Amino acid sequence: MALLHRLMTTEPLLALFLTIAIGYFVGKLKIGSFTLGGIAGTLLVGVIIGQFGVNIDAGIKGIFFALFIYAVGFQGGPQFFHALNRRSINQLVSAFVMCFTGLLCVLGAAWLFGLDRGMAAGLAAGGLTQSAIIGTAGDAIGKLGLSPELMKTMQTNVAVGYAVCYIFGSLGPIIMVSWFLPLIMKWNIRAEAVKLAAQLSGGRGELDPGQFNAASPIATRIYQVTGDSKAAGLATLAIDRQLSDASVEAIYREGKTLDLTDATTVAVGDRVAITGKIAELATASSLFGKEITPPNGLLLVQENREIILTSRALDGRTIGDIHDHANVETRHGVFLTAVKRMGLDLPVLDKLALKRGDELHFTGSPADLNRVQSKIGYKITAAAVTDFVFFGIGMLIGLLLGMIQFRIWGIPISIGSGGGCLLSGLLFGWLRSVHPNFAALPQGASNFLRDFGLAVFVGIVGISAGPQALVAIKQHGLTLFFLGVGVTLIPQIVGFFFSYYVLRIQNPIEALACVAGGRSANPAFAALLEKAGNATPVVSFTVTYAVANVFLTLWGPLIVGIITTNATP
Structure with a gap:
């Protein structure tokens, strides 16, 4: 143990990577169908390793959080801005209502129970399962001009609130969308998903769980002309x-x-x-x-190609409409095999409306694909290298935006570097979707920045909070847990019934997907997909998830600005 202590204090990065490795291992352990997740696991392991008194430069934490939040914005930018239109207005409002109700619940809990700024922000981060709040709130606390000791105490409280409230914050939406709401509404999720798929496909059959289509949808046959x-x-x-x-x-x-x-x-x-x-x-x-076997020497080259949709003419049109209105000269030899939005597979059905920024997968000969590519968008492999000029400019703009301070009803607010990089990422992600010659950041690269950036950030937060965290948990643990239950459940109930009765989002699958997306709840979405047995929830989830990610992240500095109670160092 003494050797381990000496190693970690001598080289703090050993502690950081040990925290990440063990944290993600713990996060993969299953209790029934529930997994804690790598981020929560890393935070908890970080608190334990932090008991060794490891000190890591806070600048590292800031850099990796900025990278993480920029990547989140970049990936969500196209869908976020495309959601700001009349066709998606109900889903946009649904997500905002749920996020705003969550903010009110946090502010109410802080007022009733005298929570300080850090603990309230941690309650929001854990109860609403938005890890980015840890960074944006911690950033805002650092700009309050407090003493170093008080600032560290409240930043520790953010991590404590997150750790205590996160488990039910993650489990609560799963219960709501996969059991409680379907129970009280008397919905059969699988039956409703099959029904929706049939509507979207114009009556095409839907397979049951465990079944698959053994025949490839695209095939080549050779015929002898007689x-x-x-x-x-x-x-x-x-x-x-x-x-x-x-x-x-x-x-x-x-x-x-x-x-x-x-x-x-x-x-x-x-x-x-x-x-x-x-x-x-x-x-x-x-x-x-007569069908025959391929003759010797026949070389028939086919290609699978991914194209990002950027065409304004195709934005908002359904697959069936595009197919029916495209002449044979244009579309012959080109076959759509998959559609992805924000990395999620969409059901390739006739009534699926395509959005700019969607990733369309085609099969065809290179010549045929080249013919249609210019009418659709740009080839993904053309963006295989990161454009570091625009990446650097994007990060620069984000950090500059984070330095701006303003007042709302007399309350000083600063979105900090996290909020600034989020907004910059949204802008550059959208720019990339409409002008593919600029701001390339390949999916693999942005995924790495997002996942590794958050892992490093949360690991350092846990390690730094270690010595004080256990004391804070003992003092506020049970109260915080029940407050987290309220913050988790109340926004979902309010948001669901508001969406159902006021916004008239009454299709069961779409309504439940809006709950999962409006809470930015990936585990709940995974549970809903499992119950549905098909990809029908994805479309509504992507719109509400993109919107919720932005608003929930911005709640961090807003909570710190509105609540005036400071912790006792």
């Missing part, structure tokens, strides 16, 4: 029009592969490769006749 084939003498474009969702990909004639154009004519003796949706290949069979 004298009896209806396709003999037809141009490839004419054949594509008849096939609709399948197309001629290659013609093999006299030992050679022809260079295809729309006017290339199919002749008797040709071997023709048709690529398309399985359902359309039956039509191809009736046109061509």
Whole structure:
């Protein structure tokens, strides 16, 4: 033990990485279906390791929190700004009402029970499960001009409040969306999800849990053209029009592969490769006749390509509408296989409305994909390298915004570097979605900045709070826990019934997804997805989650500014 103490005090970074490693291991342990999560696990382990009296430069904490919060803003920017329109106004209002109710609950609890600024912010961070509040509130406390001892005490209280309230803050939304609200509304989540999927798909069947479609949705078949084939003498474009969702990909004639154009004519003796949706290949069979094995030497190159949607003309239009209005010359040979929004898979159904910033996955030949790419957006692999010019500018703007101080009803407010970098990240994420030549920050890079930045930040918070945290937990633990229960449950109940009866969000899946998203509750969303058995909750969740992430993060400095009670050092 003495050796461990000496190592950690001599090289504090050993303590930091040990905290992260053990914290994430603890966070993966399951109790039933509940896991604590890596961030909460890191904070708790950090408090324990902090008992060794490890000191880590606070500047490291600030840098990594700024990186984390910028990445959060960058990833949520496209969806956040696209949510600010009339089509999504109800979901936007639903998220804001839930976030604002959470703020009122925290302020009410602080007033009734005499909580200091730090403890109130920790109550918000844990009860509303928004880890970013730890940083934005701690940042705001650091700018109050308090004595170093008092400032450290209140920043410790932020971590204590989070640690005490987080477990039920994470568990409460799971209970609400997967059991309590469906119970009182008499909803069968799986049945409602199947019904919604059928509506979105125009009646297409939905699979039960554990089932999967064994047939690939896209396939290639080779046909021999004979004298009896209806396709003999037809141009490839004419054949594509008849096939609709399948197309001629290659013609093999006299030992050679022809260079295809729309006017290339199919002749008797040709071997023709048709690529398309399985359902359309039956039509191809009736046109061509006998299916054969691929001839030696036939090379048919296909590509899976991810394209970010930036086209204003396609923004807000449904998949079915786009398909029906695009002529065959434009869409032949290109097949949409997946849609992602904010990293989440959406159901690829006819009535799914696409948004700018969506990640569309296509299959087709490189030539066909090149033809449609310019009409849709830009290829993701074109952004494989981080644009450090715009990344540096974005961080600079965020830090400058954090230095601005203003007053609301006479209350001094500063959003701090965390809030500033969040707003800057939102702006640059949106800029990237509409102007793909600027501000590249690949998904893998932004994920790393987000996850590692938060892990380092929370680990340092826990280690720094260690010596004082146990005393604060003993003093406020039980009271804080029950206050956290109230802060967790009340906003969900108020937000749900307001959304259902006032905003008329009455589809069960959409209503429950708005609860999970408005609480920025990833575990609850995972539980809802499991109950639904399909991806129908994703669309509503992404809108409300993006909005809630912004407002909940900004509550940190607002709470510190409104509450005037300081802790006793």
